[in-house]
Amino acid sequence: MxxxxxxxxxxxxxxxxxxxxxxxxxxxxxxxxxxxxxxxxxxxxxxxxxxxxxxxxxxxxxxxxxxxxxxxxxxxxxxxxxxxxxxxxxxxxxxxxxxxxxHDKPIGIPGDDLPGVIGSAAFVGWYNGHPDFADLQVPLDHHGAAIIGNGNVAIDCARVLAKTTAELAVSDIAQHALHALERSAVRDIHIVGRRGPHQASFTTKEAGELGHLERAQPLLKSGDLPPVEADAALEPGHRKMVTHLRGFAEQPRSDKPVTIHFEFFRRPVAVEGAGRAQRLIVETTRLEDGRAVGTGELHAIPCGLVIACIGYRxxxxxxxxxxxxxxxxxxxxxxxxxxxxxxxxxxxxxxxxxxxxxxxxxxxxxxxxxxxxxxxxxxxxxxxxxxxxxxxxxxxxxxxxxxxxxxxxxxxxxxxxxxxxxxxxxxxxxxxx
Structure with missing residues (x-):
């Protein structure tokens, strides 16, 4: 039977x-x-x-x-x-x-319900034409955008925000998203992670692509990188990814209008703003036994859009x-x-x-x-x-x-x-x- x-x-x-x-x-x-x-x-x-x-x-x-x-x-x-x-x-x-x-996991910090705070499932669904998110309001009128997370989804979101209309037009991005991104004022994209480059879960391909964008340059602070000899303990694929990050730290500042800032050792603690997201407050962290521990030092990242790439349910x-x-x-x-x-x-x-x-x-x-x-x-x-x-x-x-x-x-x-x-x-x- x-x-x-x-x-x-x-x-x-x-x-x-x-x-x-x-x-x-x-x-x-x-x-x-x-x-x-x-x-x-x-x-x-x-x-x-x-x-x-x-x-x-x-x-x-x-x-x-x-x-x-x-x-x-x-x-x-x-x-x-x-x-x-x-x-x-x-x-x-x-x-x-x-x-x-x-479904997106909530960030779980004060202000995460402000307009302008969006989960990555919603944002990715918006630019990919998912019917549930076609009418999502994505504020792109501020020069800053903060992306919380150190995985490939975070890089995908950053890349889509950073690419030119011509680069995106040959993809299957939804037309409504393409039109909105064409008018975008976003020029500073911050990828925020609690730990460091060695703990990031980007793949080599995803990280490497950021170095070949027409109008955007990826940057990170050289002080956020561990000593070069520490890379030897990494798996070969992860080591190649970190090599890309080292290259971003070493390159001189270009005249490209968009900058992708890797904000390592930053823990989000609040979203603030008058009626909408205007800045992400982050705490500087340090590693203790592989865990990110707050130092008490706070820093504000100006942004009108916060995308949380921290997991799904x-x-x-x-x-x-x-x-x-x-x-x-x-x-x-x-x-x-x-x-x-x-x-x-x-x-x-x-x-x-x-x-x-x-x-x-x-x-x-x-x-x-x-x-x-x-x-x-x-x-x-x-x-x-x-x-x-x-x-x-x-x-x-x-x-x-x-x-x-x-x-x-x-x-x-x-x-x-x-x-x-x-x-x-x-x-x-x-x-x-």
Whole structure:
């Protein structure tokens, strides 16, 4: 008998889990990949920087999974609104939650609720054309912007703020963001981290790209760098990244109009301003046993925009246990949450790793299903889901429907750009028919 599996979330974790199930059961499995948006690919579409098109090529692999026998994309269906997890468990033999971690962690400092303070999920969603953030108000009328965090997302945000319109126009950045950035007054971009260059989690590629921007120069204080001989203890890749940072510290000041300031050993303590963000107050830190310890020395960074790149949380789903302290679903190392209910990707392990990290994660969940002795209980789950959604007036979007949206976006592209994203769900549904 055929196994019926529902995967909630059409991002990398969901597709790698589907791929693993197909490799194990082949034609013995029917898989529905359910997503609340009419568009698949999750973080690839809405999280990967628009000027990193080569990374987005992985969607061809996901497309092949979707076009295979026994796999359906069921878009525009929200679990918890259109159908519950308990209902899905009644229809399918197993349910996998691969919903990622779409919500920003709060900064947790005074003033973090002022207008102008934005989480990176929101800011990245805004420039990537995510429907939830298309109307986000991003203040770009101040010369300063502060980005809190020392990971690749922080560099992505800095790079997008720093690039020229011409550099961005050939990407798939959303048109509304391109227009806003064209009028931007931001000239000083501060990347703020509590610890030092050796503790930063930038990759070599991301850090290196900052040295090749048309109108922006990255700078850092040479005194923030440890002695050169200390680099020998680093992993080779991390050592190369730090070498880029050393180069930024050594280069003379250019006449480029935008400066990216690396603010190492700075701990955010407050956002201040009259009715809006106007400055970020940071405390100078020092390292003690690898931890950042405040020195009491305070410094103000003038800025009208503060972007927090400090982590993400998985959205809660009614009826599913949630570990608030972890910001994700609780479960064992294999992704088991409850009987026949699993999680994969960030929903299982938290927001860590690369896109490719989700592949072994998905395969691990399928191994857990096999170890649990998952068996078919019979029935036609896809038909049962369709009937339930129809009774509730839901309008699911198939993969063929997504292909029509995709074709329309490609047809609307600016010269040199791969596509022009449609940011309105109602407009997408109008194209699907």
């Amino acid at each position: 055929t196994l019926n599996i529902a995967i909630i979330g059409a991002g990398p974790a969901g597709y790698y889990t589907a791929e693993a199930a197909l490799k194990h059961w082949g034609g013995g499995a029917r898989i529905d990949i359910i997503d609340r948006l009419p568009t698949p690919y999750g973080l690839i579409r809405a999280g990967v920087a628009p000027d990193h098109q080569s990374i987005k090529a992985v969607t061809r692999r996901y497309e092949a999974t979707n076009l295979g026998a026994g796999v359906r994309f069921v878009g525009n269906v929200m679990v918890g609104r259109d159908v519950s997890v308990d209902e899905l468990l009644g229809i399918y033999d197993a349910v996998v939650l691969s919903v990622g971690a779409p 998985t959205a809660q789903i009614p009826g599913v246990p949630y570990a608030d302290a972890l910001g994700r679903f609780p479960g064992d190392d294999a992704g088991r949450i409850a009987n026949r209910l699993y999680a994969s990707g960030w929903a299982r392990r938290g927001p860590s790793g690369t896109i490719g990290t989700n592949r072994p994660d998905g395969f691990g969940v399928v191994e857990a299903m096999v170890a649990d002795g998952l068996v078919s209980r019979g029935g036609d789950a896809p038909a049962a889901l369709d009937a339930l959604l129809a009774s509730r007036g839901a309008a699911p979007v198939s993969f063929a429907g997504w292909q029509r949206i995709d074709a329309a976006e490609v047809a609307r592209a600016r010269a040199g750009a791969p596509r022009e994203k449609i940011v309105s769900v109602s407009e997408m549904l109008g194209l699907v028919g």
